[in-house]
Each structure stands twice: as C-alpha cells, then as structure tokens.
Amino acid sequence: MTNIRYHITILALLLLSMVQGYAQSSNIKNVTKSVFTLTTFNKDGSIHASSKGFFIGNKGEAVSLLTPFKGAASAVIVDGNGNKYPVTGMWGANELYDICKFRAGTSSTPAPLAQTPACTGAKTFLVDYSIKANATTPLAVAKVEKFNQTFNYYVFDKTIAESAIGAPICNSNGQIIGIAQLSADGTTVHATDVRLVNEFKTTGLSLSDPILKTTGIRAILPTDEQQALLMLMMSTEQCDSLTHAQYVDDYIQAFPKSPEGYSTKALMLVGANKYEQADKLMAQSIANCTKKDEAHSNYAKVIFQKEIYHGQDAYPAWSMDKAMTEAQEAYKINPSPIYQHQIAQIVYAKGEYKEAYKQFMDLTKTSLRNGELFYEAAQCKQQLKAPQTEIMALLDSAIAVCPRPLTSVAAPYILARAYAYDENKEWRKALADYNQYDTLMLGRVDHFFYYTRYKCELQIRQYQQALTDIARALILNPQEPTYYAEMSSLQLRVRRFDDAFETARRCTILAPEFSDGWLLLGLAQKERNQKEEAKKALQKAKELGDTRAEEYLKKL
Template sequence: MKKINMIMMGLMLGASSLYAQPGSVQKLAKSVFTLTTFNQKGDIIASTQGVFIDNKGTAISTFKPFVGAVKASVVDASGKSIPVEAIMGADELYDVAKFRINASTVAAPIATKESAAGDKVWLVPYSIKKPAYQQEDISSVEKFKTTYNYYIFSNSAPENAVGCPFANKNGQVIGLMHSNGQVTAIDANYAKQLKVTGLSSLDAALRETTIRTALPDTENEAMTMMTLKKGQTTADVYAKYSDEFISKFPTSAFGYKEKAAYLTDKAEYDAAAKLMEEGIKKSAAKDEAHSNYADLIYQKIIYKGDSVYKDWTLDKAIAEAQKAYEIKAQPIYRHQEAQINFVKGEYQKAYDTFMDLTNTSLLSGELYFEAAQAKKNLKAPAKEIEVLLDSAVSVGSKTGMVANYYLARGEFLKEQGEFRRAIQDYNMYDSIARPVSPAFFYTRYQCETKLRMWQPALLDIARTCYLAPKEPTYFAEWASLDLRVKRYDEGISAATHCIELAPEYADGYLLLGLLQKEKGNKEEAIKNLKKAQELGDSRAGEYLKKVK
C-alpha cells in the first residue's frame, strides 16, 4: 500500500509540473518549429528554433543559421517539413530574422505590453509531443533602438533552445531566446517589424545567404529590388521574383513582362504570349502592357530572329507599340515604333520619326544618333550623316550623356579617313567614359599609326594588350609597331608572348623572325621565318630570301 501511495504522489508531482504553466502558454507550443539550414552540397549548416507569427507562414527566428545557406526548411509542431520560401528581413547584429513558408500556420500572439524585471515567463521549446516548459524570472530589462526590450535572465537554459519563444502568463511571445554566456531574449516585436526595401539586395546581412529575399510590399520598391537582383541572381531565382511580383501586384504590367522574358529565353513562346495577353487584360496601365509586349517581340527577333516563333513578327511588334500610343500618346511609344521600323529595314520611315521626335520632350542625343544610322543605311552623303552626329554630340553634352556620341562620331570620321579629327573625338571619349574597352584603345592606335604618331600609338597598343592579355593579334600588332620604330628587344618580347598565346598563329613567328633579323640573330630569324612559312604565311618566303 505504501508503494502505491508513493507512485501516486510521483504522478501528482509530474502532473503539477506539467500544468504549472498557464493553458495559454501550452497553446503556444503549436506555433513553435525547428529551422535547419543547408549549404550547396546539402550538408546541414545549423539548426535553431522559431515561432510563427501569423497563419500565412510568416515566422521569426535567429539569423545566424542562414549565413552561407542556400536552402532551409522548418519542421512544425505536427512534424511536417516545409521549405523556407523567402527571407522577409534580417538583423545580423541582434541575430534575428523574419521569413516565410508557403503553408498555413498556427499564429502565436506577440505581446503588446512589455514585461518587467521580476515577472515570471515561460520558455516554450519545440516538441512534437509534450514540451518541457521552463519557467524563468526576468532578471532585468534593457532598451535598444529606443522602444524595444532586451530581456536578461539569471537562470540557465539548454543550448538547443536558442530561438525558442519566451511567453508571458497570457501566452504572448515577449522575445526569442539567445545564449551568449547568459540567457537573454530579443524583443519579438523587433523581429516582427523587420522588412525589406528596394535596396535590401545591397544589405550586408542578406548578402550572406543565397536564400531568396522576399519582395517589398510597395510596387516601386519591389521594382527597384528586381532591377538590382537581375544581375545578381540566376534566371530561375529571378523567375520566382517575377511570380511573386505578379502575385503581389497583379495590375502592374512589369511582372508579366519579366516573367514572359524568362519564358522567352527558355523558348516557351506560347506560354510567354499567353502571359503577355493576360498582362494586357489585367494591367491598370494598358499602354505600358502593350508597349512591353512590343519590346518583348522586338528583343526576341533581334537576338533570335523571327523564324523561331511565327506568331511574333516585327509587324506585330509595331501594332503593339501603336496600340500603346493610341491609349496614351506618349512620344516614347512612337520612338519604340521607329526603332522597330529601323530593324525592319524601313529606314526612311524610321528616320522621319526620329527627326519628328526631336521636337518633343523626348529630345536627346540618341535620337540624332539613330537618325544618323538610318541615313547611313539610306546611303546618304557623308556630310548629312556628320551633321546628325554633330547634333548628337551637341545635345548629349547638354544632358550629360555624350560619351557614346563622341565615340560614334570618331568611328565615322575614321571611316572617312579623317584620322586626326577622329582621334580628337576618341580623346574626348577617353576622358569621359569608364571603363574603356581594349577595342577602343586598339581603334585609336590604328588612327595614330596612320598619322605616324608613334609615341601615343605605343601607349595605346600597350593598354590594349594590358586589358586583353590573352589576345594574340594585339601582341602581334605591338611587335609590328616595335619593329617599325626600331624597338627590337621590346618587339621580340611581344612576338614571343604572341607565340606563347597562339603557337599556330603565323604572324607571331613572322614578326619574331624579322625582329631577330634586325638584331643580327640570323639563325633564329631563319628558323622562325620558316615556321611562319610552314603555317601558311606567303610573305615569309620573300623575307627568307633576303635573310639568306
């Protein structure tokens, strides 16, 4: 009988421990989850806990496990594993993150009133069965960022409880547990208010993880983020941004075009066309939707031709641009039509429109430049083309967008044999543009050699080779110039490097042989000239006769 009494007492003590916390705290356990993050190889990086704060899959937890992660998943209180869809905000300093999963969740209420030192709270751990709640007394409370609370506890807690919520007697989450030598909690309200902006892709913390960042809640901010993300992420990840944008802003034309462009790149033209038609129906700005469709077709034809998808033609692109202009008479839509006409070969029609647009708010150097290209294709006199390029430079100088027009005029003057004037424009371009390509320095070098401007020519061919160190033809040019100005040692070095880059390139051996001939190294010169002859250089034979 005594043994039975002892067993009953033990059961009663266990029951009293289980129900020591209020019922509202017990309910909170259904909102707690574990989070696990993974690297590129699929290996586990770290695990933590967290809590759902609404019924749409929004959650808060610690941020540290996300560092270096390419994917993550949560396991909820029912044991179901769900992948993390996107991060909605993060603060590396306070080690908190907000993210979402694509699932319905049990929301935990966040405390609206702060707890004070001496208050009793409960640590709610993750458990599929019966959580081992731990009661704690708040030792002290400190403020951070003016309004948020940093709770400090005197007792210890298990390390594997990091990220678990602390709840007050009403079952409201006051903070997430951290352990930095002592048990602390970061205000749950701070984690809840985390958000992303259009510039969040530049945020140092969010750049430490490759898990996708959620889009901001305003259209302009979301567009800014997508514009920045376009060059930072893969096409498949960017497509997810497009899907989210369409979901968030179904009446904006932007998302439909971005997703359709992705589908077009994958040659899923029917799907892209269907999506653009849907965008036209749903978009509030119908003119933008039609213009976007025109641009999508235009870009596709430029890069892939019009034979791949018969339904998309330049005529259809023009029709879409015209519809945009009919809805809203913006000069940009006429400009779009003119550009398509140019690609179509309707140069006179394109030229007329470009020139008409110079009398509108769209006036820019680009219009005169495009008009010059149209005139060039119409075989117009050189003077007419030059006048248009002069206008491009003049207008561009006033708008601060002039570099490319100096370059274009320089190239035109070079074609006309006006090398000195071309160099003047190239020098202006060089003083403005950054970065400058090796092709530019090579082009200016060609003009300088025509005018026997040896010193600047040597500098430009050296810059060319520096910027394109694996291009053998540039080193051959350098060796050739060194030969002309009697810099034989430097030329031998350039020709030798040319051969190292391209062992089957005859020019390298020819130039090396000629340079060695000038240095008096007859034996090596004959050897390299013969090699050039073997590689098919017809000039090598004549030079060999002179050496022998």
C-alpha cells in the same frame, strides 16, 4: 460561522490561483505551436547549421537567429508535428543582434508579440519543444538594457541548453518578448527584443544588402509596386537566371494588373525560343492589365526583340507588321510620343529608312526631344548613303541636346561621332571623342574600345598612349592573340626588342597556329641577334602560310 467563512475564502483563493495557473499554462502552451526547428544546408546538400525559431504570422512569417543562415544555400523548418517546409525568402536581418525575419512555405500558427516590455525581476518562460514533448523553462529577467531608443536587450538569471537557442522567450501571458541567445562562453542567456523584426522590410535595393548577401536565401519581393519593380530590374544583373525567373513569377502574382512582369517573362521565353508561350502570356497581359496602352506597347516590344534577334526562327503569328499593329494600338489608346518613337523604330527595322528619318526628325519637335532621336536619324542617313556632313551634323545635334555637364547619357553619341571621325580619317578629332567617352564612362569600357583607340593613336604616332591602350585591351581579354601580336609589333617599332620578344613568345604559347606570333617572334629574335632562333620562328610562320616570312628569311 467565522471559521466557515475563513475556509470558504481560502478555498476561493485556491480556486482562483488554480484558474490563473491553468490560464497561464494554457497561454504558454499555445506558444509551443509556433516553435520549430530550423536546419540550413550547404550547396552540396550537407547540413550547415541548426537552431530553433518561431512563427509570428499566419502565412509562414518567422523569426530565428541570423547565424545559421550565413553561408547557407537553402533551409527548411520542421514544426512540432514533424512536418517539413522550405524557407522561401528573407525579409531582413540585423547582424549585430543576430536576428532575422524570413518566410516558410506554409500557413502557420503564430505566437503574439508582447507590446509591453518585461522589467527586471519579471518571470518569463523559454518555450521549446521536441517532437515527443514540450519543454518550458522559467527564467527571471536579471537586467534590461535599451538599444535604438525603442527596443530592449534582456539578460536572464540562468543558462539553457544549446539546443534551445533561437526559441522564443515569453511572458506569463504567452506573449513573446525576445529570441533566446547564448553568450559566447555559454554561461548567460540573453534575448533581443523580438519587436525589432517589425522594422525588417525589403526594398528595391535589398539585393545589394551586404547582410542579406551572406545567405543563399533570396530576399522577398517588396510589397510596394515601384520597389518591387526596382528589385525585378536589379535581379537581372545580380541574380542567376533561376532566381531571376522566380522574381518575375512573384511579381506577376503580386501585381497581376501591371504589364512589366508579363513582358519580362515573355522576353525570357523568347530567349528560350518559346514563342507560342510568350504570345499567350502577352495576350493574358492585355486582358489583365489596367494600362492597356502599356500592355500593347510591351507586346510590340517583345515581338520586335524576337524579329531582331531571332528572325531566322519561323513563328508565323509574329512579324514586324504585327509589332507595328500593336504599337499603333498603344498610340491609339494614348497618343504619346513614346509610342510614336516605338513606331519609328519598327519602320527603321523594316528598312524604310527615308520614312523612319522623317518620323525621328518629327519627334525632335516634341517633348521627347533627346539625343537618341538625332542619333537614330543619323543612322537613317547612313543607311541612305547621305553625305558625311549630314551625318556629322546629326551626331553633333545628338550631343548638343544632352544635359550639361555631359554624363554617361551622352557617351553613346560621342562614341558614334568618334567612329565617324575615325572612318573619315580625322584621327585627332576621333581621339578627342574617344578620350571624352572614356572619361564619361569612368573607365567602364571593354577591351574592344581600347583596341579601337589604340589603332587611332597609331595613326597619329602617339605610341606611348597606344602601348598603354593595347596593354589594357590585353588585360581585359588575355585570350586574344591579335592583341599580343599588335603589342609586339608596336614594341618592335619603338625598339623595345626584349619586350617584343617576350610578348611574341606568349602569343605563340597562347595560339601556336597563329602565324603572326611566330613572325613577330622571329623579328624580335633577329633584333636580339638570335639569328638561328629567328630562322626557326620565321620558318614556322612560313609553314603556317604567312607570305611575309619568306622575305625576312632572305634577309637573314
């Protein structure tokens, strides 16, 4: 009897072991459904790199090494059934630990992440696959190191094939603990704790993330609406037009009740002269958006932009009157000074300057009071041919209401006052404003500004400063022959004849049909006692129609 009980006990233990082994095998086998091959490509379509990766969510959320993405323009994944899907976006990455989280354009079968870390000596499994067969390799944890106080860095007891890099390493319950990585010499397998990817989330500033900028895969739009809006705005400056358009579509899909996505796309359609499509989109915005006042105001803005910049294109459904109707509807829903301001701007655009002036000045008595209102009132006065003193008083007010100390917010009004002083021949006052504008803009100005200030400096004989500014204009726009001619002329005036010669010579090379260059070249050669060469240059200027050249030729 005892012997029978013994055999029954042994049989039960064997059966239990088989069941546990089957369960273990089944759990690990399920992980293989999440594994795929990642291939990245260069811009020309050639293969850039390849590795394994795995899904951790059912909507294409995936993990792989970061290295294959660096320098790549696009990527695809191929799952265990041979199906190919594009990589559509990146959530984040850690360069030090060579891991990233991205999204593939497919639904997916995820593998669970282990919430309990593996300890030294624990038995784990590398789960790889090939289209023909699954491949599971047992690995023992040789060492565990902590990083960032929370996560584990695993080192294992053997090496693996290079083709398995990026595959998941899981525990006996089929829960992933890390991503397979190979040491530089190929002798050691290690793994970064896969839980690290839970920290990868995009923000509005992700387009400036230096790590994400190493790949052509675009950052995924944040789930927070304000962060998503910030990314949408930044994509205007930091992305090409196609990528920006993708962000706009993503934003509309993610936030269908928000008006910003619709108006942004409508303005893009206006830029492409697709007015009917823009009109339908803005009607959709009004129907879908929760904030109806913003939707109507944005509709007015889109029409306004079309009428200002594409007014020559006929689209009967739109006009300044239609823009006015939409802005008034926004104000009717929500009587905000912002919408009053929009109405005043439309009145100005219609050429009703007296009424626009009244509305702008009325707004200065509201909570909206700011420099822009006084500046716009000054523009009305300018259109009405008001005395210069009235215009200057309004420009002074525009600057006076700006926060102190002055910042770039005040810069446009200071520049406008500089232009007004310049036009009124008050050059020293104009130069003071030009200099303050330059300071507030921290040097972020264009070549035309330097050319304008150069001409002002000439009027008060500040020749050294003028030479510096015309040189800056040239650096920013080296293809403008007028700048070479202006510099050469001033160099002649201050008796820098060799410099004047060289500048004029470059001008004639850049623009051989520009008579000023030849005239100045001839004058510089004359001062250098190169009379024969001077005659040839002046004769060329004469042939190009410069009437001054004849007088100089007579004096040679």
